[in-house]
Amino acid sequence: MYASFFAARLVALAVITSVVSGQALPTGCDRNVTVQAGDTCNAISAKHNVSTYQLAAVNSKIIDPACDNLSVGEVVCLGIKGQDCNVTHVMQTGDTCRSIANAAGIPIKTLLTNNPNVNTICTDLYPGEVLCTANQIYVNITYSD
Secondary structure (H helix, E strand, C coil): HHHHHHHHHHHHHHHHHHHHHHHHCCEEEEEEEEECCCCCCHHHHHHHHCCHHHHHHHHCCCCCCHHHCCCCCCEEEECCCCCCCCEECCCCCCCCCHHHHHHHHHHHHHHHHHHCCCCCCCCCCCCCCCCCCCCCCCCCCCCCC
């Protein structure tokens, strides 16, 4: 009985592994990273200078909106060539859109345009979230494959 249960688990694991590894990176992926144990979208974003929004957007076929389905060994794209914001700020308690924009030397409009996940009155920011703080507009393009 235990042997058949163990065998069934191995088969299920093999199927999951083949599905995960079968995901193709988006066309034009300029840089990528392999998910490690304990990784979260915010941790990957902070470590590799990519906004939390950009990571989710370029991997929308792989990562779900809550980013709770990362799999160890899975390769995710960090940015698309020509659309890759790698100037970032990791949100800290007390940060505001104004303080972030001022520190980066950019208009709030640019901050909000590059981070469409942030509402216009900046009340949905949270510590650990990674924002694009580049002075160039990157997010006016839909990511597709």
